[in-house]
Amino acid sequence: MVADSGYGSEENYEYMDMNFIDGYVKYNMFHTELKRKHIANPFLPEHLYYNAEKDFFVCPMGQHMGFVGKKKSVSDLGYETTLRVYRATNCTGCPLRGRCFHGTGNREIKDNVRSRLYRDKAKELLTSERGLYHRSRRPIEPEAVFGQIKYDGGFRRFHYCGRQYVGAEFAAIAIAHNIRKMAALRSS
Template sequence: LAGRNSYSKTDPDAIFMRMKDDHMQNGQLKPGYNVQISSEDQFIVNYTLHQQTNDLHTLKPHLESYQYLYQSLPESLTADAGYGSQENYELLSNKGINAYVKFNTFDQEQNKTESKKKKNASAFHRDQLHYNKEEDYYVCPMGQRMDKISQGKKITKSGYKQTYSKYRAKNCTGCSTKSVCFKGKNERVVERNHTLEYYKQKAREDLLSEIGQAKLKKRTADVEPVFAHVKHNRNFKRFTHRGLDKVELEFGLHALAHNIRKKSA
């Protein structure tokens, strides 16, 4: 399968993706490609097609394609939570690109309509635990010290290595808040990726800045209309060719037509 998790007999290069093109909008598995675009003022400046359903691992090859085309990299990049990972944050940082990329819980953090019950429960969430960086330990909501008990590595699908540390409370037996703090018979254990937490905090600060808020608003008004024009206004909802090379050319022609029409509008 060449690293893919699915294979289509009608188009060996395609992967099975959950489509929403039937009248019930219930999502059917059909062969397809994951199309990624970069846009500026609703002009398509770069596009790539990928043989994977998840957007997470498409950013690196998409940036490489951009750099090959223009012999340079963008000064800044704005993307939604589908691209927010330690690997991508590190990639953008190393390339000197100002990143305005959400992580998967960013919108949830900013939700001002949370119920009181959820707000109270959030005080026990691992993200809210106090961390003593100098002595490397956490403190639970009841003031109990949680010492580090182990450290290990995990490897992502792309081969990227992440380091995780585990911290355990000393005695949760008889604690009056145990039922809302965590579910388990023994002491509470939390797992933390400190490098990822650093990047998330930086992303949080950048996204909540005046520039970050303007970037997020511009992204919604920039890239989403492009897909809307191509798919709905011009009725390009499926590829008519098969094979990665041919569908890349087919989408390229649609991207070119979109830019010409946008320029003449």
Template sequence: ENNEEIEFSPSMLTEMAGELHNALEQASEPSTKEQKSALRKKRRQLKELEAHRDKLQEYNNHLDNLQDRNSYSKTDKEATFMRMKEDAMRNGQTKPGYNLQIATENQFIIDYSLFPNPTDTLTMIPFLKSFADRYGQLAHTVVADSGYGSEENYHFMSENGMEAYVKYNYFHMEQRPRFKPNPFKAENFFYNEEQDYCVCPMGQKMQRVGTRHTKTESGYVVEYARYRAVRCEGCPLRCLCFKAKGNRTIELNHRLRIYKQKARELLCSEEGLKHRGQRCIEPEAVFGQIKYNMNYKRFRHFGKDKVLMDFSFLAIAFNIKKMCTKMNKEGINWLIKHLYGLITDHLSYREQNNRDYLLNIAA
């Protein structure tokens, strides 16, 4: 017996329905009551087959609109249902929208882009690439909060020679004066890099027993090294260490550990403290002015292209307004000095082609 499942497509069902329809038309006129009943049954089955075909086609159209997303709006098929920061009903309801990413320098919007994915982690690399498309090269210095701190993002910035002042999760917790790391967490175990083994809080060596690989949504491969204790039976700290049966097995991501260490050194340096303090008044202040001073809290159009056009006009107006404000405060000399700086940077860029851009990213 052949138990393989056959995956039907709308074209296959259309062909089958056409053959059945032709067969019914060429059949002789029924004469008996049983033949008439059988003919009605076949016609009913043909209608059900056509209904299944239409439903399957509709389902395939939904999948084409979804692509890699989990939802989309019927009125704006490029928008994705997300949880918004402004939740008037306070019930966590989702609304169709876009994930807006902006990059600023001196509170001027220098780049922006829209993404259908609500997760900031997955938007950083394509946003940095869009910046390169706009300015002809990647940014040299990137400052972002912990929502962007992932191994994939750190790897991309390291491979492209960027200074990544990007926080990771638990970075703020580590900076607290009373912070004490949990000694029973796998990432806090002592690790001997030369001989590739870990030491548990009880002092027992945990030898490497294998490697596990996973893939992110974008296809990036993450590698986890697995270590297992030899004998956990009778350990006085077992009740605090783990609750599973047998010996404890842990998984460590060594690449992410190295990236976090580099990020911690940069963030805690004198330059890092400066960037961390500046970031709070850079993109967040821009969003605050846009939302609350200009009351721009929702897009006025449907479709990604129109929404992007909508925000483009706002970004132009915002930068002009910011420039006029600076001119009123500092006089016309500020504009002359700024234009002179732009011309100098442009000439040096053409000569050396290595201008450094500072990105403060926020969503």
């Protein structure tokens, strides 16, 4: 499966994982994470050392950030996400505070373990040789076709509701698009 970052949600990654699909699907921070400035920033939650056995992070000053609770959220489609919250014990007077965070009290970070593992897997696939190939093809193959259908063909809105009818309508549009391309190829 190849798709852009608009589809890189925990819910979609879970679906692909459960259906044994290799997902070459970016997440919203994918490009930012590859930048040197991001890689070199020791204050980002994903760069803090995590002790999985005792379930704590270690901040850049060496302080343990222990688990303090969970936060749940539910998407419009009913998908439930759980964030685990970790908090430093005492940030008062820390010389790194200005660079570490700007809030009040002690620093808190939120970690979504499941999402993090899915993103790690996606990153590994996307930066592999096959991933580089798919990333180079994706903007050319689907985007040009969408542009031709939407802007050149004037198709801006589906006429029917429901997955089955929308699927049938799009299939008809795709067939028409392919016939147009075949005709153009034959006449060239």
